[in-house]
Amino acid sequence: MTAPLLAVAGLTRDYPLPSPPWRRLVHRAVDGVSFEVAAGSIFGIVGESGAGKSTLVRLLMALDRPTAGTVRFAGEDLFGLAPHDLRALRRDFQMVFQDPFGSLDPRQRVGRIVAEPLSVTGVRLSRAARRDRVVEMLEDVGLGAEALDRYPHAFSGGQRQRIALARALITRPKLVIADEPVSALDLSVQAQVINLILDLSARHGVSFVVVSHDLEVIECVADRVGVMHRGRLVEEGETAALFAAPRHPYTRQLFAAAPRFAP
């Protein structure tokens, strides 16, 4: 049996609330979450806003430290690594954000934005090689070399999310964590981006963790799915099985509330 690419165990994150020192009040945003993601697969996390998805994403990306629990990526404990090693490891797991308007620095050109993870994670390339790689990546997501010297505000939302995907994939990572990758986009554009994700996953063998409140999106992309409610992962399973027969009452309630088209 091969080790899972990503193994999350007992992940918990508390946020202190302003309170007197003798009565510490905390908000538990993520509560004992455990799951595994196999290489090459897409794992979906679904839940309403406020369920703790964003906190979970930050923890998975090692942008925040948990109160308890571990995240192992390719066998490495992310929170046990030295900063230098963590930075090198980041080459292998990248991220795509919800808001394509906020996730691209408005004051940088697209070429620089996409190339950013390269230099940061210590990939040494010549200027020309780097440019070629950026162009290649942009073409991969359906944009062209002409995008290089333009600023993000010159692009539509869907195009920007493509830029964000290009940035995430430029280091040829093993895992991309996508936080609500399509919820800020128009419906017609959503499908394009979802197809792009599926396509990229298949072509490059990249694993994805896709977080969304949108059941349809998850059903569409995920091999396995986890349901989050109030910081906990209440149910987890194969997408088809789980959608066919949700066991947890919350999941049922969630499915019932969502207007769905026939499968």
Next chain:
Amino acid sequence: MSNRLVIGVLAGLALMAGQASAAKTTLVVGMNIEPAGLDPTVAAPVAVGQVTWQNVFEGLVALDRSGAIVPGLAESWTISPDGLVYTFKLRSGVAFHDGSPFDASVARFTLDRARGPQSLNPQKRFFSTIAAVEAPDATTLVVRLSQPTGNLLYWLAWPAAVMVSPTTADGDATHPVGTGPFRFVSWQKGDRVELARNGDYWNHATPIALETATFRFIADAQAEAAALKSGDVDAFPEFGAPELMASFKDDPRLVTVIGNTELKVVAGMNNAVKPFSDARVRRALMLAVDRQMVIDGAWSGYGTAIGSHYTPNDPGYVDLTGVYPHDVAKAKALLAEAGYPDGFAFTMKAPQMAYAMRSAEVLQAMFADIGVTMTIEPTEFPAKWVQDVFKGRTYAMTIVAHAEPMDIDIYARDPYYFNYADPAFAALMREVEATTDPTARATLYAAAQRKLAEDVPALYLFAMPKLGVWDRRLTGLWQNEPIPSNVLTDVRWSD
């Protein structure tokens, strides 16, 4: 018509005038600087004496308007031939404003307080040669000295030597109680001190015309001028802004009276450091200075050029401004001879008073003419100046008005900020101290002046004028200032 009749008629007219409109008996005197405390025996600022000396407090002796020593609370005195024993005959029937009597024991208390270990007297050195003070009876005071002190009587006339009562001495700084013609009424800090006539004043020979006297403190030249013109202030015996004196000329109600003071504006040099340790350099700088231009530039032309640390109203004054008169060519030659053909650069620590800053600016321009670059470093006075220049002596040149009368002996004091330390001059000063005969003293002082004028331990610039502005109808204010003061004893309104 006989003279007697004329006088009689005039007296009658005066009497009628007096009945018609009683002469004013209140006076408001303006001052630039507010005193820090009202006890001249514990604080140095001249403003303390300018409010209290001869008004609230009196000493054993006093100075008159010509600077001569006159009897005060001591009606007479004798000095032993060896100059070591002074015996004062004190006045009887003198009382402090609180009713407590003044007698020899009070005088002994005052002098012992001033010279004792707890003394806060700013002029404690005045009393340093006193070996013992005795009060054999109520009106006799015997002061025994350890060595002859030619200046003792003169010093006893100073504000720092006024008589204070043992019962009230500790509170004199805020509520002064003296024997003088005026008693203290109130002090509104930052604004005014009010005095009122002392009805029980011992000296019945000179009736005091004023009922009340108010000292108002106005630091701003414009406000001073406006207060004078509006009549808010009756007199400004020492107007602070010479540049505005011209504006009073047209006012028919006011007179301007230019007198002299003991304030000597001198630019002291650190004689212990290069290049000022070389007398030729100091002389060259003196030659570079056009004193009249300094007076014109800094003080609107008011003031008297001086050639030494001595003012024209001091006994035995010699005009030495001609020893090193303005001569740029000679200054340059002397500078080259001293090894500075291209000049040199130094920093002047100038106190932030108008006369000092302006004089410094003029000097700066004149030194530039002989290739010497002077940087002006404004230095807070007194706090920082005392620390850096006076105490620390870490300076090259400074400029300050020496206010103390007859303080030529400062050049013999060691240490003193000039770092002059000339044995010949020190010997001269010792000789003066040991001499009591006025003529002999004057001769010695002349020699001392000449020595300074030639050695130039400091650049001697000018003696400050006393710029008096007051109501035309006022009489009795002093024109000159042998010692910083505002004596109100003889002041009256003429109509």
Next chain:
Amino acid sequence: MSASRHGSLIAGSVITGALVAVAVVSRLWTPGSPTRLAIADKLKAPLVHGLLGTDQLGRDVLSLLMVGAWNSLSIAVVAVALGAALGVALGLTAAARGGLVEALVMRAADVVFAVPPILSAMLLGAFLGTGPRTAVTAIATFMVPVFARLSVGAGRRVLARDFCLAARAAGKGQLAVTMQHVLPNIAPQIAVQVALQLGLAFLTEAGLSFLGFGLPPPAASWGRMLADAETYLGVAPWLAIAPGAAIALAVLGFNLIGDGLVDLLDPRER
């Protein structure tokens, strides 16, 4: 964007440009000597002797004014540059670190803010002595909290945006994120503040010089010219007009630029 908004930017630039030009020219040429004394020609009225007359030592007022422009400008620029650099560095550090560091920086800013600038400058003057160093230090000292507070707030808003998170997710360190993403994005707000604070620096420098804590003579200073003029108000009132008007104009120029920049940059920032 209305014409008047561009107007204030243009007007401000013209005034400030003129100020800078005069300051630079004064290094090379002045109509008279700003240091040479001519006591005989003192206190001459405007046009009688030179365009703006002479001061109490017979120096040409116009020349003094021109040199004063250079002196005031260099003090203001250096002070604001120092204050902005230190303040932004502190503010961004606080924004990035948060917690105790932020609390410390904010409290320190409160402490400095609590003492009126003129008073702290007076204390500093007493401590350091007077001179350009004191003026610069005093002005920079109260600029620091201004810029620190501004960049804490603005920096936190930028840091909270996804592109900073993206940069960190990509593996960028805090310093790199701050320098490459936060700083460029708060630069417009800093620019506005720099313009406004330059005006304030001019006013403060003038006030300090007026009280005698500014540049020592013979360096010409508008504030000291006003202090000198105060004593001659009765005999030479015109001496008080030119330096004050110069200060007002300089401050106006900087404020107009600041306002213009706000209008120019605001719509996109919000």
Next chain:
Amino acid sequence: MGRLAFLVGRRVGSLMLTLVAVSALIFLVMDVLPGDPAAAMLGTSASEETLAALRHAMGLDLPLIVRYGRWIGGFLSGDLGTSLTYGVPVAGLIAERLAVTLPLAVLAMTLSVALALPLGVVAATRKGGLADRLATLFAQLSVAVPGFWVGLLLIAGLAVGLGLMPAGGFPGWNAGVCAALKALVLPTVALALPQAGVLTRVTRAAVLEVMDEDFVRTARAKGLTRRAALWHHVVPNALPPVITIAGLQFTFLIAGAVLIENVFALPGLGRLAFQALSQRDILVIGDVVLLLAALTIAVNFLIDLGYLVLDPRLRAATS
């Protein structure tokens, strides 16, 4: 409510901390200031022994921490110590000076609000018109013009030139309210002008913002006249930011007062600090600076508190 009390309590705590830091800083600065207060008192002729005696009498020979403790202890109990130069309690000295500075500050604040409020409202309601332009011009100019220069010009014109007003100085409240107020007229104008400029701009912006809000449109739609809507809805809602800025400007008002008091030779707090500094009357400087700092901090705190208590949105956000 408990949480609100807790939040307020926390701010009080941080306020106290700030005050302690400010006072410690002030005291340290006082201590390292070059210049010996004793030497400033006794002048240049005093001997070292006399100076030591005075330093002992003034308690300057005690350790730093003891002096700080005494100072703060005294400050809290209302005993501000004794002025080294005047020899009187500093509290009384400050009270005398406050009798000038406080009326001056209040008058200036009142005048600036009285100028700024109508100007700002008129400018906002006639946005882009002539009135707006004039008001904006006034605001720009009065912010740029140094207050002490205005003071000088006023003196030159009205006092020295026409002789209508006193050129400076303060006769004291004993001299009659009229005479005292007359002495404060010109300083008030000089001090108020820059404030008025700032407040005019704030008022204009605040009124514009409120006019944009829905409830104003609703009020207009309900048939309120433009005037009524303005005075009943817009102005009251635009006031809080104006008051806030007025409060925040307090520091600058005090700073301006230091200069203005010097121009007009008014015996106020700022001038007291100025004089005390040159005399190295360190207790007086320390007390005055700490008092002004405490006032500034308190004013800012009250504004904060007002927002916390009054603004329901903010309260909701914090709980």
